Amino acid sequence: MATLSAITDSVHFAHTDLVNWTLVTDGSGVVIIDAGFPGQRDDVLDSVRQLGFGVDDIHAILLTHAHVDHMGSAIWFAKTHGTPVFCHTSEVGHAHRDYLEQVSPIALAAKAWHPRYLTWSLNIARVGALTHDAIPTARALTDEVAAALPGTPTAIPTPGHTGGHCSYLVDGVLVSGDALITAHPVSTRRGPQLLPGLFNHDQAACVRSLSTLGALDAEVMLPGHGPIWRGSIREAAAQAAT
Secondary structure (H helix, E strand, C coil), rough: CEEEECCCCEEEEEEEEECEEEEEEEEEEEEEECCCCCHHHHHHHHHHCCCCCCHEEEEEEECCCHHHHHHHHHHHHHHHCCCCEEEHHHHHHHCCCCCCCCCCCCHHCCCCCCHHHHHHHHHHHHHCCCCCCCCCEEEECCHHHHCCCCCCCCECCCCCCCCEEEEEEEEEEEEECCCCCCCCCCCCCCECCCCHHHCCCCCCHHHHHHHHHHCCCCCCEECCCCCCCCCCCHHHHHHHCC
16 A cells, blocks of 8 residues: 655655655646556555546656566556556667566575565565566657646656666656665665665666766655655765765
């Protein structure tokens, strides 16, 4: 079950123990940024309904990146309802599953002895982590498309976790995806951090993207994993870089 919090009049944060998503609303409907695991579809739908909207009111789903924990239910929305799905142009091929940039089974197997990794692996398997489906209709988010969406989200390229990872600024709020998080089930650390290196496609690029985020003028961050961060994004990025 997701806990839904109002961040601004238009931005709402859905938090779960495994992954988060963000909803942006106006009088005409809703945009979802990231969409949880496939097995969290009912939770995503419930968060939309809590805001007074239905599935036909979803204007689009924006992906920070095309890992299954962020695009999972978007697979169903796109296939069943024709919901438009957008991501950074460098991530489109990933969403199409022309290639896959994610932690290897061998790397995970090496961590299987660790209770945190074992528990996390079992929990995500229950919500569809082994799904390999693509979103063949995913397209690049253009300025023209963004301008017509609730909240007029601004894409902030933050490659590293994947080659085309993209964060978003909307209504003064940073939606950071997995470029900068505040907690994760396999991490003992709390507060701003990068994901463990085995999850990142390019660790050096992850660190460079922290500088991009740190330069933003925002005081609230909604991460892909972990609780809301309120305060200087520059400070959050600096903490994650240590």
